Amino acid sequence: MKAYVVAVVALLGCKEKSVEVTKSTSADHAEVLGRMNDLTAQMCACNDKACADKVQADMTAWSSEMAAASSKMGSESMRRMSLMGRAYGTCMTKAVAASSEPVATPAPKPSAIESGSEPRTREADGLIREAVEWAATNDPETRIRHLHVAFVDRSGLLDPKFGDIDVHFGRVSTEKRRVGTPSRSAEHYCYDVGLSYGRWVKTQNRCSDTIDYVPHCTVVAIWNRALERNSKVDADAVASIVFTPSNKTWTFAIDDEPTNLHVREELPDDCELKVER
Numbered sequence: 001m002k003a004y005v006v007a008v009v010a011l012l013g014c015k016e017k018s019v020e021v022t023k024s025t026s027a028d029h030a031e032v033l034g035r036m037n038d039l040t041a042q043m044c045a046c047n048d049k050a051c052a053d054k055v056q057a058d059m060t061a062w063s064s065e066m067a068a069a070s071s072k073m074g075s076e077s078m079r080r081m082s083l084m085g086r087a088y089g090t091c092m093t094k095a096v097a098a099s100s101e102p103v104a105t106p107a108p109k110p111s112a113i114e115s116g117s118e119p120r121t122r123e124a125d126g127l128i129r130e131a132v133e134w135a136a137t138n139d140p141e142t143r144i145r146h147l148h149v150a151f152v153d154r155s156g157l158l159d160p161k162f163g164d165i166d167v168h169f170g171r172v173s174t175e176k177r178r179v180g181t182p183s184r185s186a187e188h189y190c191y192d193v194g195l196s197y198g199r200w201v202k203t204q205n206r207c208s209d210t211i212d213y214v215p216h217c218t219v220v221a222i223w224n225r226a227l228e229r230n231s232k233v234d235a236d237a238v239a240s241i242v243f244t245p246s247n248k249t250w251t252f253a254i255d256d257e258p259t260n261l262h263v264r265e266e267l268p269d270d271c272e273l274k275v276e277r
Helices: 002-012 023-044 049-070 075-100 124-138 219-229
Strands: 142-152 164-171 189-196 199-206 239-244 249-256 261-268
Touching (some): 049 075, 124 164, 124 189, 124 219
Antiparallel strands (some): 189 199, 249 261
């Protein structure tokens, strides 16, 4: 940057002079302007310090010739040189700064679950497995941080018209950090995956922290437990089921206004774990 400043000061620090512009001097000025334009374009194409240093080396080598020619330029040529000099300096600053910026975490790899695609099943537990397996291929540290299954029946099938699921993923941070410092999970990408009107929908977000835990119970198991515990549960109804990893609890609910049926059960996630992570 210091060499660049010296070069530009030599160019722009000259006082404008009233000179007789001949054909030969006009041609020289055009060549200087053209060279300055080329170097500016090269600098503005740089994305790192190494590239900027290479262009700057060319600028330094050419600076004495540029300074000599600029002393004979008219006001319009000097104005153009000044504009290019400013652009050159701005681009150089950006290129050098880019080299010192932290490298962003790459976006997750493409997957079989694409927005608008059809799922392989209508069975809730199968859909959850599909979403979890997909998330793990993008980041092995991904875990469910919130799960909501809506309008699911006792057999675990989603209602063909109203049924949907929402699986929000978080990340278990494995980086060592001092207590009180920010979590680094937000440096990664996570997805919220949902099923709406029979199609997958994905929303990309910065990750939130979650605990290193996977649900032990299945949706079908929770349905059966609620049915055994509460005599008000209609075996032919559809329910809303929510899993919260932070307290390892399932919430089973049936709300039907026409029949004034309102059932809510809090059930622990204490089933035998049958699915590998």
